[in-house]
Amino acid sequence: MPALLKRIAxxxxxxxxxxxxxxxxxxxxxxxxxxxxxxxxxxEQTAFPFEWAFAGTNxxxxxxxxxxxxxxxxxxxxxxxNKYLHIPNQHEGxxxxxxxxxxxxxxxxxGEIFPMGKAQPGVKFMEMWQPIDFSKQxxxxxxxxxxxxxxxxxxxxxxxxxxxxIVVGQWIQGFLSKKGQxxxxxxxxxxxxxxxxGTVNTLVKYGSDFSKFPTLFDALSVGTVVDANGASWETLExxx
Amino acid sequence: MPALLKRIAxxxxxxxxxxxxxxxxxxxxxxxxxxxxxxxxxxEQTAFPFEWAFAGTNxxxxxxxxxxxxxxxxxxxxxxxNKYLHIPNQHEGxxxxxxxxxxxxxxxxxGEIFPMGKAQPGVKFMEMWQPIDFSKQxxxxxxxxxxxxxxxxxxxxxxxxxxxxIVVGQWIQGFLSKKGQxxxxxxxxxxxxxxxxGTVNTLVKYGSDFSKFPTLFDALSVGTVVDANGASWETLExxx
Numbered sequence: 001m002p003a004l005l006k007r008i009a010x011x012x013x014x015x016x017x018x019x020x021x022x023x024x025x026x027x028x029x030x031x032x033x034x035x036x037x038x039x040x041x042x043x044e045q046t047a048f049p050f051e052w053a054f055a056g057t058n059x060x061x062x063x064x065x066x067x068x069x070x071x072x073x074x075x076x077x078x079x080x081x082n083k084y085l086h087i088p089n090q091h092e093g094x095x096x097x098x099x100x101x102x103x104x105x106x107x108x109x110x111g112e113i114f115p116m117g118k119a120q121p122g123v124k125f126m127e128m129w130q131p132i133d134f135s136k137q138x139x140x141x142x143x144x145x146x147x148x149x150x151x152x153x154x155x156x157x158x159x160x161x162x163x164x165x166i167v168v169g170q171w172i173q174g175f176l177s178k179k180g181q182x183x184x185x186x187x188x189x190x191x192x193x194x195x196x197x198g199t200v201n202t203l204v205k206y207g208s209d210f211s212k213f214p215t216l217f218d219a220l221s222v223g224t225v226v227d228a229n230g231a232s233w234e235t236l237e238x239x240x
Numbered sequence: 241m242p243a244l245l246k247r248i249a250x251x252x253x254x255x256x257x258x259x260x261x262x263x264x265x266x267x268x269x270x271x272x273x274x275x276x277x278x279x280x281x282x283x284e285q286t287a288f289p290f291e292w293a294f295a296g297t298n299x300x301x302x303x304x305x306x307x308x309x310x311x312x313x314x315x316x317x318x319x320x321x322n323k324y325l326h327i328p329n330q331h332e333g334x335x336x337x338x339x340x341x342x343x344x345x346x347x348x349x350x351g352e353i354f355p356m357g358k359a360q361p362g363v364k365f366m367e368m369w370q371p372i373d374f375s376k377q378x379x380x381x382x383x384x385x386x387x388x389x390x391x392x393x394x395x396x397x398x399x400x401x402x403x404x405x406i407v408v409g410q411w412i413q414g415f416l417s418k419k420g421q422x423x424x425x426x427x428x429x430x431x432x433x434x435x436x437x438g439t440v441n442t443l444v445k446y447g448s449d450f451s452k453f454p455t456l457f458d459a460l461s462v463g464t465v466v467d468a469n470g471a472s473w474e475t476l477e478x479x480x
Contacts (some may be wrong), residue, residue, distance in 0.1 A: 006381060007344050008248055008370060018344040039343055039383075103279055104258040106249050128368060130248060130381070141246060141370070141379035143279075 001147035002028050002168040002239075004134040005107065007036075011126040023191065025166040025173045028151035029237040030058030033166050033173045035191055037204050048184040049237070050206075053081040055164045055175055057155065057236065062094075070100045079164065079175055086182055093118070105131045105144030112196070134169025137193040137201060150219045152240055154199055154226060154233040161209075163188075167217045171195045176209050176231070199215045241387035242268050242408040242479075244374040245347065247276075251366040260291045263431065264369070265406040265413045268391035269477040270298030273413045275431055277444055288424040290446075293321040295404045295415055297395065297476065302334075318417055319404065322375045326422055333358070345371045345384030374409025377433040377441060390480055392457045394466060394473040397451050401471055402450075403428075407457045410434045416449050416471070427454070 024034040033055035041049035051207035058080035064072045074094045077083070097111035107129040112122035131144030152167040156176065165174030170193050180184035188207025192200050200215060212231035220226070220238040227233075247262035264274040267441040273295035281289035296318035304312045313332045317323070332400035337351035352362035371384030392407040396416065405414030410433050418426035428447025432440050440455060460466070460478040467473075 008344075009342060009348070009368060016340065016342055016348050018342045018346060021344070102249060102256055102257065102258045104248075104261070106258060108249070108256050128249060130370070132381070134377075136378065138373075138376065138378060139381035141372070141381065 002134065002149050002151040003144060004132050004168050004171050005129040006132050006139055007127040008106075008129075008130050012123060017065060022051075023132075023171075023173065025171060027153050027166050027170045027237055028239045029153065030061065030063070031164065031166055032056055032061065032152045033164060033175065033236065034199055035173055035175075037189075037191075048187075050081065050189070051081075053187075053189060055079045055166075055177055057153075057164070065209060066098065067070065069102070070098055073097050073099055079162065081175075081187065084177055084182060084187065085184065086105055101144070105142065107131075107144075134171050137170070137195070141182060150217070151237060152220060152235070152239070153237040154214055154217075155232045155236050156222075156231055158232060161212070163213075163231075163233075164231070165190070165213060167194075170196070172200070172217070174213050176207065178209070241451050242266060242374065242389050242391040243384060244372050244408050244411050245369040246372050246379055248346075248368040248370050250368075252363060258341075262291075263372075263411075263413065263459045265408045265411060267393050267406050267408060267477055268300065268479045269393065270303070271393045271404065271406055271477065272296055272301065273404055273415065274417075275413050275429055275444060277431075288427075290321065290429070293319075293415055293427075293429060297393075297404070306338065309342070310338055313337050314341055319402065319417065321415075321427065324422060324427065325424065328474055332362075341384070345382065347371075347384075351391075374411050377410070377435070390457070391477060392460060392475070392479070393477040394454055394457075394460075395476050396471055396473045398472060401452070403453075403473070405430070405453060405473070407434075410436070412440070412457070416447065416452055419451070 003026040005024045009018050017027050020036040022036040028232040035053050036051040038049045038098035054077050060076040060078040062074040074096050076094050100108045109127040112124050114122045131142050133140040133142045149169040172192040174190045176188040188209040190213045191204035192202045194200050211229045214226045214228045214233050220235045224235040243266040245264045249258050260276040262276040275293050276291040278289045294317050300316040300318040302314040306312050315337050316334050342347045349367040352364050354362045371382050373382045375381040389409040394405050396403040403416035414430045414433040416428040428449040430453045431444035432442045434440050451469045454468045454473050455465045460475045464475040
């Protein structure tokens with residue numbers, strides 16, 4: 001089932017913070033994207049106003065049930081903006097996380113990252129996620145029990161580009177990276193809301209290849225190729 | 241400034257949970273009410289489907305600034321449903337809490353209660369609060385920066401009744417208790433949303449004296465007395 005999750009708070013080293021407007025899309029088939037734009041970027045950060053962004057298909061994540069209310073998710077990160085940008089102090093290998101869902105639908109994610117490699121002490125973190133109503137543009141708190149909704153995923157993996165775009169309900173999130181560039185100029189991101197009338201309200205717009213994101217997500221089938229200004233996206237998933 | 245806060249999660253003894261749909265109203269003048277109805281009451285709980293409810297005027301709370309992002313709030317509880325119902329294992333004396341606001345407006349409340357008295361070890365807790373848009377009936381996530389809004393508080397303190405009702409924006413929350421009764425039959429609660437057309441959508445309705453809550457909150461002045469089916473409420477605060 002598709003879900004749209006708003007990060008409410010992030011805790012690291014015992015300190016609670018939230019410097020971003022982070023939203024994660026989870027598709028019905030298990031593909032995912034998390035965009036983490038900064039709430040108040042500094043002057044230096046305006047060139048790339050993101051804390052992080054990552055995405056992957058269901059091949060880039062391993063999910064296993066731990067107990068009635070908890071699942072383990074090992075993130076393999078098909079795409080990781082830090083890795084793309086060769087930023088140091090990132091995790092090494094898959095990030096093992098535990099997701100506990102409490103009665104109001106809120107999910108508590110806990111895990112540990114190993115910026116210096118697994119031989120060195122790790123850094124524990126907690127992230128609190130609030131399911132939001134993916135049919136509305138306002139960030140409306142829900143209990144996550146609505147399981148019906150459009151779930152469409154397209155992928156691009158050509159000589160020039162690597163990208164993923166996921167549509168959950170009316171919410172669109174995607175990334176597009178130029179292969180081999182490894183600088184912020186090679187990255188594009190989209191977060192948008194499609195109204196019931198079909199108008200797309202862009203909420204996050206970043207990158208020189210922004211026009212190469214697809215914009216029409218209806219009447220697709222698995223395998224359908226969509227062209228967006230020369231970029232060829234393949235439909236991985238299309239649930240309506 | 242008025243605020244409406246939705247509790248996202250509650251942590252006690254290291255365990256995260258949320259069994260309620262808790263919303264707290266804070267008025268401009270510092271009066272407060274917190275209604276904590278159970279999400280999934282058991283058969284035994286249906287007679288009184290609340291975890292807790294409390295309220296107070298600004299005389300029943302002491303607020304002091306601790307640092308740039310943190311205030312200390314000592315709750316004295318003008319009204320406390322547990323105390324009213326003579327339920328054991330409640331706090332003794334004021335509850336000292338620390339409220340840290342992070343960049344997205346979310347507030348982390350931490351504190352300790354002493355159910356066995358202060359001579360015995362206390363129980364630490366954490367509550368995570370999300371500011372919500374008090375102009376909308378959907379629980380819309382905001383960063384808490386909207387400071388303008390209707391803030392109206394009425395109090396009743398007669399031979400028969402003790403109660404408080406607070407209106408923040410379009411949201412109404414109130415309690416009414418019969419003096420000396422000390423059973424659930426003596427308690428009434430209201431949570432409601434008033435649309436811009438003036439229709440009142442009742443969200444929580446409890447108690448045999450429900451009809452004794454006032455329903456009109458416009459054009460009041462401090463001191464104005466409002467009658468609600470024989471119950472006389474006095475306006476403590478009226479900001480429009």
